[in-house]
Amino acid sequence: xxxxxxxxxxxxxxxxxxxxxxxxxxxxxxxxxxxxxxxxxxxxxxxxxxxxxxxxxxxxxxxxxxxxxxxxxxxxxxxxxxxxxxxxxxxxxxxxxxxxxxxxxxxxxxxxxxxxxxxxxxxxxxxxxxxxxxxxxxxxxxxxxxxxxxxxxxxxxxxxxxxxxxxxxxxxxxxxxxxxxxxxxxxxxxxxxxxxxxxxxxxxxxxxxxxxxxxxxxxxxxxxxxxxxxxxxxxxxxxxxxxxxxxxxxxxxxxxxxxxxxxxxxxxxxxxxxxxxxxxxxxxxxxxxxxxxxxxxxxxxxxxxxxxxxxxxxxxxxxxxxxxxxxxxxxxxxxxxxxxxxxxxxxxxxxxxxxxxxxxxxxxxxxxxxxxxxxxxxxxxxxxxxxxxxxxxxxxxxxxxxxxxxxxxxxxxxxxxxxxxxxxxxxxxxxxxxxxxxxxxxxxxxxxxxxxxxxxxxxxxxxxxxxxxxxxxxxxxxxxxxxxxxxxxxxxxxxxxxxxxxxxxxxxxxxxxxxxxxxxxxxxxxxxxxxxxxxxxxxxxxxxxxxxxxxxxxxxxxxxxxxxxxxxxxxxxxxxxxxxxxxxxxxxxxxxxxxxxxxxxxxxxxxxxxxxxxxxxxxxxxxxxxxxxxxxxxxxxxxxxxxxxxxxxxxxxxxxxxxxxxxxxxxxxxxxxxxxxxxxxxxxxxxxxxxxxxxxxxxxxxxxxxxxxxxxxxxxxxxxxxxxxxxxxxxxxxxxxxxxxxxxxxxxxxxxxxxxxxxxxxxxxxxxxxxxxxxxxxxxxxxxxxxxxxxxxxxxxxxxxxxxxxxxxxxxxxxxxxxxxxxxxxxxxxxxxxxxxxxxxxxxxxxxxxxxxxxxxxxxxxxxxxxxxxxxxxxxxxxxxxxxxxxxxxxxxx
Numbered sequence: 102x103x104x105x106x107x108x109x110x111x112x113x114x115x116x117x118x119x120x121x122x123x124x125x126x127x128x129x130x131x132x133x134x135x136x137x138x139x140x141x142x143x144x145x146x147x148x149x150x151x152x153x154x155x156x157x158x159x160x161x162x163x164x165x166x167x168x169x170x171x172x173x174x175x176x177x178x179x180x181x182x183x184x185x186x187x188x189x190x191x192x193x194x195x196x197x198x199x200x201x202x203x204x205x206x207x208x209x210x211x212x213x214x215x216x217x218x219x220x221x222x223x224x225x226x227x228x229x230x231x232x233x234x235x236x237x238x239x240x241x242x243x244x245x246x247x248x249x250x251x252x253x254x255x256x257x258x259x260x261x262x263x264x265x266x267x268x269x270x271x272x273x274x275x276x277x278x279x280x281x282x283x284x285x286x287x288x289x290x291x292x293x294x295x296x297x298x299x300x301x302x303x304x305x306x307x308x309x310x311x312x313x314x315x316x317x318x319x320x321x322x323x324x325x326x327x328x329x330x331x332x333x334x335x336x337x338x339x340x341x342x343x344x345x346x347x348x349x350x351x352x353x354x355x356x357x358x359x360x361x362x363x364x365x366x367x368x369x370x371x372x373x374x375x376x377x378x379x380x381x382x383x384x385x386x387x388x389x390x391x392x393x394x395x396x397x398x399x400x401x402x403x404x405x406x407x408x409x410x411x412x413x414x415x416x417x418x419x420x421x422x423x424x425x426x427x428x429x430x431x432x433x434x435x436x437x438x439x440x441x442x443x444x445x446x447x448x449x450x451x452x453x454x455x456x457x458x459x460x461x462x463x464x465x466x467x468x469x470x471x472x473x474x475x476x477x478x479x480x481x482x483x484x485x486x487x488x489x490x491x492x493x494x495x496x497x498x499x500x501x502x503x504x505x506x507x508x509x510x511x512x513x514x515x516x517x518x519x520x521x522x523x524x525x526x527x528x529x530x531x532x533x534x535x536x537x538x539x540x541x542x543x544x545x546x547x548x549x550x551x552x553x554x555x556x557x558x559x560x561x562x563x564x565x566x567x568x569x570x571x572x573x574x575x576x577x578x579x580x581x582x583x584x585x586x587x588x589x590x591x592x593x594x595x596x597x598x599x600x601x602x603x604x605x606x607x608x609x610x611x612x613x614x615x616x617x618x619x620x621x622x623x624x625x626x627x628x629x630x631x632x633x634x635x636x637x638x639x640x641x642x643x644x645x646x647x648x649x650x651x652x653x654x655x656x657x658x659x660x661x662x663x664x665x666x667x668x669x670x671x672x673x674x675x676x677x678x679x680x681x682x683x684x685x686x687x688x689x690x691x692x693x694x695x696x697x698x699x700x701x702x703x704x705x706x707x708x709x710x711x712x713x714x715x716x717x718x719x720x721x722x723x724x725x726x727x728x729x730x731x732x733x734x735x736x737x738x739x740x741x742x743x744x745x746x747x748x749x750x751x752x753x754x755x756x757x758x759x760x761x762x763x764x765x766x767x768x769x770x771x772x773x774x775x776x777x778x779x780x781x782x783x784x785x786x787x788x789x790x791x792x793x794x795x796x797x798x799x800x801x802x803x804x805x806x807x808x809x810x811x812x813x814x815x816x817x818x819x820x821x822x823x824x825x826x827x828x829x830x831x832x833x834x835x836x837x838x839x840x841x842x843x844x845x846x847x848x849x850x851x852x853x854x855x856x857x858x859x860x861x862x863x864x865x866x867x868x869x870x871x872x873x874x875x876x877x878x879x880x881x882x883x884x885x886x887x888x889x890x891x892x893x894x895x896x897x898x899x900x901x902x903x904x905x906x907x908x909x910x911x912x913x914x915x916x917x918x919x920x921x922x923x924x925x926x927x928x929x930x931x932x933x934x935x936x937x938x939x940x941x942x943x944x945x946x947x948x949x950x951x952x953x954x955x956x957x958x959x960x961x962x963x964x965x966x967x968x969x970x971x972x973x974x975x976x977x978x979x980x981x982x983x984x985x986x987x988x989x990x991x992x993x994x995x
Contacts, residue, residue, distance in 0.1 A: 167338045172196060172346065173463035174802060175358075178436075178448055180474040181642070181797055181817045187437040187445035189452070191462045194354035195361070197368060199341040202356060205373055205415070207340060209380035210347075212408035215249040218340075222331045247323075249343050252383070254326035256346040349379055350386025351433050363391060365431050373419060374426025377405040391430045441477050443648030443658050444470070448795050455799075456807075465802035471642035471794055471810075479927030480633050480645035484896075487920030488650055491898060492627035494908055496567035501590040504534060509588070516550035525552050525619050527595050533621070535589040538581055542613045545581050547593055547621055556581070556593060559601045559610045560622035569880075570909050584623070593621035626651075630901055631917075632659035632774045633924060635894035636793055638782040640812035643793050644892075645928070646775075657901070664757050664771035665897060669729040669859075670875030670884040670913065671768035673847055674780060676726055676734070678741045678749040680970075681843040687850060687967045688954030688975055689722040691733035698735075698763055709735045709767065721954050723967065726850050727858030729874060731767055738766035752838050754779045754790065768875060778886055778895035781872075784851070785888045787941055788844035789835035798822070841942035842970035848937055849968050855887070862918050863887055866925050868934040874913030879906040885918040889925065889934040896920045943971040950979035 174194045178187035211218050247255070330339055349359035359379050360368040366375070378391050381401035391398035406420045415423075437445050448470055452461045460466070504512055512534060525531065533547040533554065543558035562577040564584035578584060585591065598620055602611060614620070627650050635645040648658030657663070679685040693716050697708045709731050716732065717724075725733035738746055746766075747759050755777075759770040775793070782791035797815070799807045811818040813827035851871035854860040859874045863885075872887020881903055886895035896917040899907065907916060948957045948966045956978045957964035969975075 167334070167341060170196070170342065170345075171802075174465035176452075176461055176464065176466040176468065178445055178468045178470055180470055180472045180477070181644075181815070182474050183817065184440075184474045185436050186440045186470060186472065186474070186477075187448070189437075189449060189461050189466075192354045193352045193358050193362070194345065195357040196345045196355065197357045199337055199344075201369055202344055203369055203371065203376065206356060206368065206371065206376040206380070207344070208409060208412075208414040209373075209377050209405055210344065210383075211249070212412050212414060213377075213380045213405045214252070214383060216408065216412055218249050219336055221248060221250075222328070248327065250327040250330050250339055251323050253339055253343040253346065254323045254330055256343070256348075257326065347383050348386060349382045350390050351392060362433055363430055364428060365434075372426060372428065373406075373415070373423040374402070375428050377402045377409070377423060378428070378430075381405045392432060395430070438652060440474075441472065441481070441646075442652035442656075443660070444472055444477060444643075444646045444795075446652070446656060447646065447648075447658060447661060451795055452799070466807075467800045467802075467804070468796060469798040471637075471640075471644060471797045472646075473642075473644040473928075476635060476645040476928040479924050480635060480647050480894075483920050483924035483927065484631055484633050484647045485650075486923065487896075487916075488627045488629055488631050488898070489624070490919075491907070491911065491916045492625070492629040493563040494573045494911070495569070495629065496571070497564035497584055497623075498567060498625055498628060500585070501532065501592065503586070504588045504590060506588075509534065512590070513548060513550060520550045520552075525549060525554065525595050527597050530592060530594050530624060531621075533591060533593050535585050535587050535591060538585065538587055540580070540582060542615075543579075543581050543610060544613065544615070545585055547591070549593075552619065554593065554595065554619040554621045555615050556585075556621050556623060557601065557610060557614055559606055559614065560596070560620070561585075562607075564623055569906050572910055573908060592624045592626065594624045596620055596622050628900065629898060629907070630659055631896065631898045631920070632663065633894065633896050633920065634660045634775050634778050635892060635924065635928065636778060636782050636791070637812075637891065638785040638791060638888065638893050639891070640815060641792055641794050641810070642797070642812070643795050645894075645924075655901075659774065659897065659901075661773060661775050663897075663901075664773055665882045665899060666770070666877045667768040667772050667777055667884055668875035668877040668882060668913065669731075669734075669768060670777060670873045670886050671770075671772070672726060672729065672734050672766065673784065673851060673873055674750050674753060674755070675738050675741065675746060675766050676722065676850065677753075677784070677839060677843055677847045678746050679722075679737050680846055681839050682741055682745060682749070684970070684973055685722060685737075686969050686973050686975075687721065687723040687846060688949050688969075690719050690954050691722060691725050691736055693717040693720050693725065693730055693732050696732060696736070709763075719952075721951070723850055723853060723965075724951075727854045729854075729859045734766040735763050738763055753783055768877065774884075774895050774897045777884075778893060781851075781886050781888055781895065782893045783838060784844050784847050785871075785890075785893055786835075786844070787841050788837055788839040790838045792835075840970075841939070842944060845937070845939040845942040845944055846968055846970065851887075852937055859912075859914050860885065860887065860918065862914055863922055865922050866929075868925075868929065869936045870925070870934070871937070872918075872921070874918060876912040880909065880911045881906045883907060883911055883913045883916040885913050885921045887918075887921055887925070889929065890937065891932070891934060892925065892928060894921055894924055894928075896924075939968065944968045945971050945974050947974050949975060953979050955979040 172194060173190070173192050174196055175188050175190040175192075177185060178189070180186050334342075345355040345357075347356070348354055349356070349363075351359065351362045353359040353362045356379060357368045359382070360366050360371055360375070363378070364371065364375050371379075378398060381398065381404065382389050384401075388394060389398050389401045403424055406415070406424050409415045410417060410420045448468065449461070452466065452468065456464075456466070516532065516534075531549050533549040535545050535556075536548040536553070537546040539545070545556040547554045547556050558579065558581050561581065561584060562579070563573075565571065565576045565578050568576070598614065601614065601620065601622070630649050631647070632649065633645070633647045634643065636643050646660050648660045648662075649655055659665075676685075679689075695708065695716060717730070720730065720733060722733070722737075724730075725737075741749075743761055743763065743765065747761060750759060750765075755772055757770065757772050757776065759765060762769075764770070779791045779793060782793075783789065794810045796808065797811055797818070798809045801807060809822060809825065811822040811826045813823050813830055815823060815826070818826070848871055851873055852869070853871075854873055855863045855870050860872050863870050863872060866889075868889055870887055870889050872885055875882070875884030875886075877883075882897065882899040884895070884897050886893075888894070898916050898920075945968070946966050947969055948964050949955060950957045950961045951963045951965045954975065956975050958978050958981070960981055961979050962982060
């Protein structure tokens with residue numbers, strides 16, 4: 102305060118001056134206001150977080166307990182001899198303990214995804230800021246800012262979201278099953294099942310889209326769940342969850358699955374270079390795939406290795422060596438389709454019926470099939486070879502197309518791209534273009550990309566026009582131009598020179614074969630279908646099964662779903678009924694003579710005929726069966742009674758509809774191949790009913806046995822399993838459906854079918870065998886079902902629809918039996934097969950006259966030793982040569 106004088110007077114006044122406190126009042130007010138705003142914002146933020154937490158945390162899933170962690174894992178199907186045959190899963194995941202995951206692999210994921218993992222509490226603002234800076238300011242690729250904890254939270258949310266559709270999936274499948282039961286034929290039911298699978302997949306896609314949507318609410322949920330994870334779990338436990346959940350592309354969930362799918366190794370066998378390949382995948386599994394995008398994958402691997410080096414996790418030497426690695430990367434293996442698709446699908450159906458689809462896909466079941474891998478391979482090889490051979494005898498169905506001059510170059514370019522660096526190899530099939538025909542040498546030059554091969558007439562003589570009435574050997578073509586023209590697109594198979602010379606090669610064309618160059622044969626995709634099923638009669642195992650030519654083209658399993666007329670292969674059912682019910686023996690005399698049956702109700706008349714349209718007069722039952730004579734079989738059925746025969750067939754295991762008339766004797770009613778094979782297995786077992794099993798054992802993810810059908814003498818079963826099976830066999834006796842005597846006599850008759858009847862080509866097997874051929878009218882179906890002591894197998898061939906028969910000259914013995922012989926030869930190998938003996942049967946062996954069936958005497962010109970049920974041996978002796986008794990051989994009189 103200062104005193105001043107007023108110029109207008111002598112008085113004085115006080116003047117107030119600004120001090121330092123007053124001078125700073127405005128900034129102070131601004132700071133105070135800013136503090137209030139910050140405080141309000143903080144409180145508002147807290148309130149917002151609280152509201153968000155209340156809103157979004159209500160439906161957060163529970164934090165999984167590590168010791169109770171049960172994510173969906175793959176169920177595996179194993180053969181009886183320990184080979185992986187199939188997998189069932191929604192997510193291909195294999196969970197392994199944290200201790201088994203290599204330290205370097207853990208470090209690689211941390212370096213690539215979250216280098217501050219052990220320093221943050223679930224959310225890393227510094228890492229997110231750095232990622233944003235690199236993305237938006239340094240113009241690098243999009244950088245992820247999520248921590249490993251957040252990514253783990255996301256995986257848990259996705260799994261929870263997918264679990265919500267489980268009820269929908271189960272309901273959809275249940276509806277499909279109910280509807281399918283009402284559908285005929287089976288193929289339509291199969292189509293409905295496939296449609297249900299498509300619905301399943303669509304539901305899962307929608308659920309996955311909801312679970313992975315990039316919206317704010319989803320990110321908020323992930324953040325809150327990440328905080329909770331950090332609160333309730335250790336860092337190692339979070340890593341355990343993350344490394345067993347992370348999606349790595351190639352159908353791989355978790356590092357163990359990734360290691361197996363990409364490198365076909367377990368995770369603890371990976372090199373550093375392979376580990377860093379995997380660690381580079383989570384950010385973009387498809388874009389960085391070492392299979393689909395190898396250059397991009399190596400670039401990403403180099404980044405991971407550099408980050409590991411900067412973090413002190415590896416040395417420069419380790420980085421350089423790993424960066425130089427060039428490991429072999431494999432495509433995804435589809436074991437289900439590659440190994441035994443029809444068998445695996447049958448197992449899948451069985452599992453679903455027992456445990457439900459969801460448990461099969463998610464619960465990590467360990468399924469041990471009754472299948473023998475070597476026999477399954479043998480079945481597939483024999484069926485493929487046989488189908489191709491019989492299909493070629495039907496004729497050439499035509500080329501894949503014909504190219505114009507303008508289309509040739511683009512076509513060749515596509516083939517070059519498809520083949521890549523692959524060289525033409527013997528035994529492989531290729532699509533090619535007929536480039537040039539040489540009529541002088543009867544040869545075509547085939548362009549296969551940049552390669553050239555030669556198709557001689559020797560490799561295509563079968564290619565006549567389709568004609569079921571033509572006799573194959575006399576209708577072979579002699580000129581390449583009869584089937585091909587330049588520009589045709591065809592399927593060929595690369596073969597060795599000797600393959601063209603081993604068959605009945607015409608010398609005229611052998612000398613025209615080129616001395617050098619790649620040789621091919623003309624091929625076509627068979628339209629013919631077939632089924633083969635093989636069982637171990639003593640153990641009950643279904644050891645091999647093929648349900649058709651191509652599972653990808655048609656999943657319809659003809660071994661179990663098709664119902665086809667069996668022709669004469671059904672006759673053992675009729676004759677065994679006569680042996681069991683009427684006590685007929687192999688020497689029973691039957692009259693093979695014309696007969697007419699009238700059906701007044703339907704006003705029909707039926708006159709059965711033999712295959713050769715001739716008649717033999719009086720014949721023995723043995724003769725009638727081994728020569729597959731029709732009229733004696735019908736008369737036998739008439740003697741047994743249609744009703745009794747139907748009851749007998751049901752007792753032996755036939756469940757398909759049976760026509761209640763005499764056509765049953767000739768296989769007029771359809772049967773499933775698997776059921777008819779079961780009948781022959783029952784005979785081979787000595788009359789105890791055969792109950793087939795596909796599944797030897799099923800256990801859950803913890804190794805607990807859910808069911809076990811192991812045989813007591815199964816060499817691949819454990820001691821405990823065999824012991825339990827042996828005890829079960831003592832207390833659970835098999836059901837006997839025919840006497841041991843009936844079973845052995847029928848087996849003896851079928852043995853003679855191979856020794857002297859329609860099944861004689863089976864003697865090529867070189868082991869004691871029995872069986873029966875079957876051929877329906879017009880050769881729409883051909884069969885052979887046969888057995889040795891240790892193995893039973895049945896083969897059916899035909900077209901799916903009764904629109905086109907096989908060739909006029911195709912029979913069970915010509916078409917189906919060679920497939921059976923090839924399979925049995927491969928399946929049995931060097932394993933000895935004993936001659937059939939009447940174990941448990943009270944059998945008497947008697948030498949009888951092969952014409953009259955009476956006891957043979959010293960002068961009998963032709964005799965056979967036959968088995969008889971004790972007490973039913975013939976007592977009368979055949980007359981001396983030249984003597985006769987016309988009343989002695991009446992039909993139906995022993």
